[in-house]
Amino acid sequence: MENLELAIERIKKELPGMKLQENEPMSAHSSFRIGGPVRALATPGDVTGLTRLCAILKEQKLAPMLVGNCTNILFPDEGLPDLLLVSTEKLQKLFLLPDGAIYAEAGVSLSKLSSFAQANGLAGLEFASGIPGTVGGALRMNAGAYGGEMKDVVESVVYYYLPEQTLYEISRDNCRFGYRSSIFQQAAGFAILSAVFRLPAGDKDEIAAKMRELGEKRREKQPLDLPSAGSAFKRPEGHYAAQLIDEAGLKGYSVGGAQVSEKHAGFVVNKGGATSHDVYELLMHVRNTVHDKSGIALEPEIIILPPDYCLVDDGPAVHRNRVTVTDVSGETQRGEN
Ligand SMILES: Cc1cc2nc3c(=O)[nH]c(=O)nc-3n(C[C@H](O)[C@H](O)[C@H](O)COP(=O)(O)OP(=O)(O)OC[C@H]3O[C@@H](n4cnc5c(N)ncnc54)[C@H](O)[C@@H]3O)c2cc1C
CATH class of the missing domain: 3.90.78.10 (UDP-N-acetylenolpyruvoylglucosamine reductase, C-terminal domain)
Incomplete structure (x- = not known):
């Protein structure tokens, strides 16, 4: 607790431009519209801000919990007075790489990602267009619908490994994707920053028609008019x-x-x-x-808080290619895995 208060003071002093909401009610953020205040919700403006924030937290022996759109989490009414959440809301880079793959940062919504793929004539993300989460949350959950899953479309993931304060890139095969599971939930300390999606070419109109069809199915079958966290x-x-x-x-x-x-x-x-x-x-x-x-x-399937979030643990040895901060902007060559 004392460490968290010190960390908050340091964030205010050392990262004055960072959005930091103290005692923020999570009912305002969660798709369930449920949840008391979390001690602090930090929203870094970019990957560098996120890594600097994590460095401060590590020095204070704290591990943050990352959140995307909070569409899969049940926050407690009592709040989480000893938790600092880090939102990926501002990690919004989304572009085509020179080789035709899509680069998306963790905070990009799946609806934006699938619309971007459709606009560029790339097929395979239609299943994701109605899932209300972000790239980061969906990769951690290996989100899926109507026969498609994130593991089918992602080529590689860049994550920040908190215990080592290091960026890594791993290929899909090393993500240990399973039904609603991935390596990123098997231990604490993984902050997903971005991913590359490699998709086959498709007809733009057919892709759009498929997205509309799946959207209609959802509206017909699911209670989208009431707050929920998806499949319970x-x-x-x-x-x-x-x-x-x-x-x-x-x-x-x-x-x-x-x-x-x-x-x-x-x-x-x-x-x-x-x-x-x-x-x-x-x-x-x-x-x-x-x-x-x-x-x-x-x-x-819903993540019920509080979890065991405060300890930085060592995690499994899965890391592959180290990358630098400039690498994750997509501006320099990505290493092969
Ligand atoms: C109406 C509705 C329909 C839904 N339909 C589907 C569906 O069809 N299929 C499906 O699979 N799910 C569905 N969901 C559930 C949910 O949208 C998905 O699981 C989604 O992928 C969660 O993304 P998020 O950004 O909201 O993650 P959050 O809820 O914010 O977080 C989920 C988990 O991921 C972690 N996390 C988030 N971002 C990161 C990151 N960058 N790095 C590391 N960890 C991170 C969080 O700590 C948390 O443990 C639905 C939910 C709703 C409300």
């Missing part, structure tokens, strides 16, 4: 979470302001005034009831 549970092997929840008679089941969506049983929605406790209790009730009825244990 991961898909258990050989089953669909929504079907199991529906068969357990839980569609529409509520705890306080939290409800299993009447439109799509895989979503938990905030009907108004839901607390994190309401959501948590509802998730546990669904999990227990489905387990009693089917013997299947559902695992939440």
